[in-house]
Amino acid sequence: MRIFDEKEINYVREVLQSGSLGWNRNGMTGRFERAFAEFVGSKHAITRNSAMTALAQAVSCSPAGWDTEVICDPVVHFGGVSALYENATPVFADIEADTLLMDPNSVRQKITEKTKALIVTNMWGLCARLDEIRQICDEHNIFMIEDCAHNMCSYWKGKHAGTWGHIGVFSFQQGKHLPTGDGGMMVTDDDELDHKLYNEWAFGGESPAFFTLNFRMNEVTAAIGLAQLERVKGYIETYNVCLKHLNSAIEGCEWLLPRRVDKDAVQSGYIWCCFWQGDKYGLSHDRFKQVAREVGAPLGFGFVQKPAYNFDVFKSAVDHNSPARKQFKRHAPYPGKMYSPDDCPVAEDTIWRIVNCGAMYPTEEQGKESAEKIRKAIDIMNKG
Numbered sequence: 001m002r003i004f005d006e007k008e009i010n011y012v013r014e015v016l017q018s019g020s021l022g023w024n025r026n027g028m029t030g031r032f033e034r035a036f037a038e039f040v041g042s043k044h045a046i047t048r049n050s051a052m053t054a055l056a057q058a059v060s061c062s063p064a065g066w067d068t069e070v071i072c073d074p075v076v077h078f079g080g081v082s083a084l085y086e087n088a089t090p091v092f093a094d095i096e097a098d099t100l101l102m103d104p105n106s107v108r109q110k111i112t113e114k115t116k117a118l119i120v121t122n123m124w125g126l127c128a129r130l131d132e133i134r135q136i137c138d139e140h141n142i143f144m145i146e147d148c149a150h151n152m153c154s155y156w157k158g159k160h161a162g163t164w165g166h167i168g169v170f171s172f173q174q175g176k177h178l179p180t181g182d183g184g185m186m187v188t189d190d191d192e193l194d195h196k197l198y199n200e201w202a203f204g205g206e207s208p209a210f211f212t213l214n215f216r217m218n219e220v221t222a223a224i225g226l227a228q229l230e231r232v233k234g235y236i237e238t239y240n241v242c243l244k245h246l247n248s249a250i251e252g253c254e255w256l257l258p259r260r261v262d263k264d265a266v267q268s269g270y271i272w273c274c275f276w277q278g279d280k281y282g283l284s285h286d287r288f289k290q291v292a293r294e295v296g297a298p299l300g301f302g303f304v305q306k307p308a309y310n311f312d313v314f315k316s317a318v319d320h321n322s323p324a325r326k327q328f329k330r331h332a333p334y335p336g337k338m339y340s341p342d343d344c345p346v347a348e349d350t351i352w353r354i355v356n357c358g359a360m361y362p363t364e365e366q367g368k369e370s371a372e373k374i375r376k377a378i379d380i381m382n383k384g
């Protein structure tokens with residue numbers, strides 16, 4: 001259900017008729033930013049050309065950089081890559097086995113005197129325990145960045161994702177809740193950060209006071225973003241109904257563990273998942289994959305297969321003897337403790353268990369159809 005019609009065309013027409021297509025806080029980008037800030041409940045919003053650049057820029061406006069550490073999580077690589085982009089060492093905190101979210105208890109154990117920032121991924125429509133993470137960051141003077149690429153309309157303790165950290169980052173890439181093709185947004189309550197990002201770091205008027213590149217959004221993209229913002233709640237209502245169908249498909253199945261939604265969390269439908277426990281019941285993972293394929297259940301297995309620190313881009317960054325190191329331009333400046341499975345034992349035993357399925361169906365009917373196919377695969381497995 002991605003609708004692009006007269007609403008988008010009218011805003012784009014306005015931009016074209018204005019004759020001013022470049023990023024402009026008094027134009028469409030400003031309108032999109034103000035509407036977005038109001039939507040999520042933050043003081044400021046700053047348009048960007050993607051979430052990835054916004055994450056890197058968030059690290060660059062934090063105290064993290066050369067010879068410092070940034071705590072991130074290991075299910076996806078975006079936080080770790082942003083840390084490395086600023087030549088900081090990514091340190092991976094473990095996750096909770098039934099949510100895939102950063103575990104605050106593990107964060108506490110990873111803090112050293114070099115820790116200057118933290119990037120928490122609010123994965124697949126669910127927020128991590130953001131109040132606890134913020135408290136830890138405040139206690140240790142750590143700059144908190146939230147990756148909210150999957151989190152329009154998701155809340156923790158009544159506050160929208162992205163508003164617990166010093167900076168929250170959203171993605172408008174085509175596959176996300178609010179698609180503009182590509183694009184991103186940073187949100188913050190801090191006037192000084194907003195000023196820095198707009199004036200000093202975006203070539204918006206003042207000469208750049210810091211080393212940075214241009215990550216601006218243009219007026220045409222902002223016009224589409226403003227129109228999509230008016231639609232996004234409606235999209236997510238449908239995705240949430242699809243989530244419910246997918247959850248009910250695994251009800252009563254003891255070898256598929258549902259993803260836990262904490263009572264303080266409001267989830268938004270994005271990617272649905274549950275966790276394979278069949279090995280504990282003598283079932284074959286390969287057979288489940290095959291059965292799912294045969295009945296046409298649109299399931300993914302194992303997602304990225306292993307925690308992000310196992311990938312060369314990270315391993316070679318801390319291993320100063322790695323031949324692969326030369327291949328990557330960004331390095332941790334000092335030989336860190338090598339990454340090992342002991343870093344995140346829960347992630348090691350959880351990621352391969354992920355069974356996932358998109359929940360962003362255009363209609364409830366399609367979500368229901370997928371749920372029925374999943375149920376069918378479960379029934380076949382149960383019959384042996």
Ligand SMILES: Cc1ncc(COP(=O)(O)O)c(C=O)c1O
Nearest residue numbers: 050051052078147149171172173
């Ligand atoms: C969790 C997460 N963070 C960041 C990004 C990067 O977003 P973008 O494509 O807007 O750079 C993605 C993209 O898939 C993502 O899933």
